[in-house]
Amino acid sequence: MADIVIMPKLGFDMAEGTLVRWVRQVGENVAKGEVLAEIETDKATVEVESVFSGVVRQQLVQAGTSVPIGSPIAVIGTADEVIDLARIAASSSGGAPVVRAASAAAPAPQTPAAVVAGPAFGGRSSASPLARRLAGEAGLDLAKVRGTGAGGRITRKDVEAARRAPVARPAAGAGPSAWLPPLPFTPGPAGEEVRVPRTRLRQAIGRRMTEAKQQVPHFYVTHEYRMEALMAVRAQANAYLAEAEKLSVNDFLVKAVALCLRQFPNLNASLAGEAVVQHAEVNVGVAVAVEGGLLTVVTREADRKALRLLARETGEMVARAREGKVRSADVEGSTFTVSNLGMFEVEDFIAIINPPEAAILAVGSVREAAVAEGGVVKSGWRMKATLSADHRVTDGAEAARFLQALAQYIENPAGLLL
Amino acid sequence: MAKLTMREAISQGLWEEMERDPRVFILGEEVGVWGGTYAVTKGFYDHFGAERVRDTPIAEAAIIGGAIGAALSGARPVAELMTINFAFAAMDQIVNQAAKLHYMFNGQMILPLVIRAVGGGGRQLGATHSQTPDAVFAHFPGLKVVAPGTPADAKGLLKSAIRSDDPVLFLEHATLYQSRGEVPEGEHLVPIGRSAVQRPGRDVTLVTYSKMLEVSQRAAAELAKDGVEVEIVDLRTLRPLDMGPVLDSFRKTNRAVIVEEGWRSYGVGAEIAARIYEEAFDYVDAPIRRVAQKEVPLPYNRSLEQMALPQEQDIIQAVREVL
Numbered sequence: 001m002a003d004i005v006i007m008p009k010l011g012f013d014m015a016e017g018t019l020v021r022w023v024r025q026v027g028e029n030v031a032k033g034e035v036l037a038e039i040e041t042d043k044a045t046v047e048v049e050s051v052f053s054g055v056v057r058q059q060l061v062q063a064g065t066s067v068p069i070g071s072p073i074a075v076i077g078t079a080d081e082v083i084d085l086a087r088i089a090a091s092s093s094g095g096a097p098v099v100r101a102a103s104a105a106a107p108a109p110q111t112p113a114a115v116v117a118g119p120a121f122g123g124r125s126s127a128s129p130l131a132r133r134l135a136g137e138a139g140l141d142l143a144k145v146r147g148t149g150a151g152g153r154i155t156r157k158d159v160e161a162a163r164r165a166p167v168a169r170p171a172a173g174a175g176p177s178a179w180l181p182p183l184p185f186t187p188g189p190a191g192e193e194v195r196v197p198r199t200r201l202r203q204a205i206g207r208r209m210t211e212a213k214q215q216v217p218h219f220y221v222t223h224e225y226r227m228e229a230l231m232a233v234r235a236q237a238n239a240y241l242a243e244a245e246k247l248s249v250n251d252f253l254v255k256a257v258a259l260c261l262r263q264f265p266n267l268n269a270s271l272a273g274e275a276v277v278q279h280a281e282v283n284v285g286v287a288v289a290v291e292g293g294l295l296t297v298v299t300r301e302a303d304r305k306a307l308r309l310l311a312r313e314t315g316e317m318v319a320r321a322r323e324g325k326v327r328s329a330d331v332e333g334s335t336f337t338v339s340n341l342g343m344f345e346v347e348d349f350i351a352i353i354n355p356p357e358a359a360i361l362a363v364g365s366v367r368e369a370a371v372a373e374g375g376v377v378k379s380g381w382r383m384k385a386t387l388s389a390d391h392r393v394t395d396g397a398e399a400a401r402f403l404q405a406l407a408q409y410i411e412n413p414a415g416l417l418l
Numbered sequence: 419m420a421k422l423t424m425r426e427a428i429s430q431g432l433w434e435e436m437e438r439d440p441r442v443f444i445l446g447e448e449v450g451v452w453g454g455t456y457a458v459t460k461g462f463y464d465h466f467g468a469e470r471v472r473d474t475p476i477a478e479a480a481i482i483g484g485a486i487g488a489a490l491s492g493a494r495p496v497a498e499l500m501t502i503n504f505a506f507a508a509m510d511q512i513v514n515q516a517a518k519l520h521y522m523f524n525g526q527m528i529l530p531l532v533i534r535a536v537g538g539g540g541r542q543l544g545a546t547h548s549q550t551p552d553a554v555f556a557h558f559p560g561l562k563v564v565a566p567g568t569p570a571d572a573k574g575l576l577k578s579a580i581r582s583d584d585p586v587l588f589l590e591h592a593t594l595y596q597s598r599g600e601v602p603e604g605e606h607l608v609p610i611g612r613s614a615v616q617r618p619g620r621d622v623t624l625v626t627y628s629k630m631l632e633v634s635q636r637a638a639a640e641l642a643k644d645g646v647e648v649e650i651v652d653l654r655t656l657r658p659l660d661m662g663p664v665l666d667s668f669r670k671t672n673r674a675v676i677v678e679e680g681w682r683s684y685g686v687g688a689e690i691a692a693r694i695y696e697e698a699f700d701y702v703d704a705p706i707r708r709v710a711q712k713e714v715p716l717p718y719n720r721s722l723e724q725m726a727l728p729q730e731q732d733i734i735q736a737v738r739e740v741l
Contacts, residue, residue, distance in 0.1 A: 128672075128702055128703040128704060129699050129700050129701070129702040129703075130672050130700060130701050130702055130703040131703065132700075133700040149704065150704070150705075150739070153704075155703050155704065156672060156703045232666075236697075
């Protein structure tokens with residue numbers, strides 16, 4: 001009985017995909033796990049692996065055609081069986097092919113697998129789930145790793161050994177390391193002086209920040225947060241989510257900040273003459289580095305949005321900002337800003353307030369640190385955040401209380417999932 | 419800190435709660451004039467009187483049934499079952515009445531009832547008086563099941579159990595009464611439903627509780643001589659089960675051995691292993707091993723009895739298998 005291969009769903013918002021190229025032609029054999037075709041979504045080109053073994057009997061979609069997810073794209077069966085599409089469709093729910101990232105904009109660097117001399121490790125390799133995960137993360141082919149666990153099982157130790165093993169170099173002279181720029185042999189003569197005109201965005205940022213730094217009396221309060229619980233909850237939550245939907249630490253922080261601001265209306269505020277306007281909505285801006293400058297995208301009513309929705313909206317806005325397709329609604333109306341440099345291994349920093357807001361939170365990296373608890377030094381995960389606040393609106397004590405209250409949300413992250 | 423035996427710690431906890439709250443009273447076989455089969459309530463009868471330390475007939479269903487009635491009427495009974503093996507004679511009262519009344523009557527009444535029961539093998543009491551059926555009771559929602567392995571936990575958990583508004587089965591191990599440990603002075607409470615790391619280590623997570631904590635500690639000390647650092651997580655409460663420390667430890671060591679005194683099939687080890695596989699699958703680096711009682715009614719003969727019960731060597735071997 002033949003099987004139908006369908007267009008797979010590759011992301012939360014994927015509605016259709018374009019079949020770019022058939023890798024296996026009608027009449028050719030394909031084994032389960034072999035690449036059948038390449039498809040393109042609005043994000044990347046991916047290879048589609050067959051979930052069935054057999055002969056490609058029919059291609060139901062021509063190369064270059066775009067079809068909705070779930071549509072049948074191919075029929076795989078035996079070489080001589082009679083293909084009755086209607087009958088197959090009635091009895092088969094369709095096999096969504098396995099996909100793997102392929103020639104996206106920049107091809108993923110081919111991590112050379114550690115080559116282990118010895119017999120071929122054919123067949124199904126027995127590897128612990130941990131080893132499988134670590135090998136996947138390292139881009140190692142488990143078939144080439146020798147297992148030393150019970151019954152030849154590949155364990156973490158084996159994967160780590162394989163990663164340390166000398167790697168087979170490509171024939172062409174690669175540098176000492178793929179990610180280090182080549183070191184010049186001798187310092188050459190100094191280069192020419194270059195004048196780079198400032199973009200309009202750069203100029204706007206300069207104007208606003210000069211104004212803020214000159215006119216707003218800033219003060220700064222730093223707090224260190226215990227991140228073990230949040231990292232654990234994030235890992236648990238992300239296990240349920242597709243790659244495109246994974247929650248970032250910043251998503252959690254935006255939600256935590258939003259909930260906390262509900263307790264501190266005076267920090268979700270703007271100065272207006274002799275009055276302080278405490279805003280009705282909590283709209284959290286997230287600073288995004290873009291080509292030639294910085295934008296703040298705004299998650300509206302972040303306190304009332306489920307984390308997953310918040311993350312998706314923020315992700316979409318960030319993507320638009322980076323592609324230069326930002327919409328005016330994306331960048332207007334923030335009542336508080338979060339600026340996160342955590343991804344750059346920053347311990348802490350201070351940010352300039354984004355007027356007319358009353359405060360901005362500068363967030364550093366989540367890093368492993370030696371922490372003392374109950375007289376014992378152990379390893380833990382910590383993150384520092386610094387609040388810059390406008391002294392015309394608030395004082396150090398309130399800022400400190402806000403940071404302290406924020407710890408309640410960050411360190412008890414289950415509440416952020418509700 | 420005072421070094422107390424498990425017996426003294428339990429006795430002290432019980433005494434303090436009776437002094438603190440006049441609604442607390444004891445009932446059971448030989449708990450009064452005789453002072454308890456395991457001498458836990460020695461001196462209670464003379465101090466608190468016959469009203470609050472009640473000797474009962476040899477009728478477990480009546481003991482628990484009476485305690486349930488008293489709890490529903492506003493008292494806080496601590497019913498003692500001479501051994502957990504006799505709980506089967508009161509099974510309907512325990513699992514159909516005590517565990518379900520609060521639920522079935524929509525929370526209209528509370529059931530502040532503690533059942534103290536002695537379990538475990540190793541004293542040559544024969545197959546019917548030596549069982550460790552902890553998992554049977556932990557199976558039922560509505561019942562809290564507590565099984566301390568140290569004197570400090572025994573005292574702190576018993577006090578929490580007496581103050582709990584839910585029925586709590588408090589399991590004491592027959593061969594732990596003489597074991598000594600430090601118990602904090604003054605008011606000492608241990609919350610129900612919290613596991614704890616009893617020995618830190620990096621190589622293997624050893625999950626256990628009650629008597630097997632003691633055996634596991636010996637095995638861990640032995641393994642440490644060969645440089646194997648075992649992390650011991652003591653469950654302390656079987657229901658509600660706190661997997662947090664177990665999972666934290668497992669994500670660090672990636673290997674686990676679960677040690678229980680009861681039988682392996684459908685046991686505590688099965689539950690813990692399943693939860694690890696469910697919640698930390700991507701951290702598993704070796705099959706999880708269970709150490710448990712051999713699947714036979716526990717023999718009377720001393721050598722055979724010891725062979726059937728999990729021993730230090732069994733634990734050491736299991737740890738070596740997962741390394």
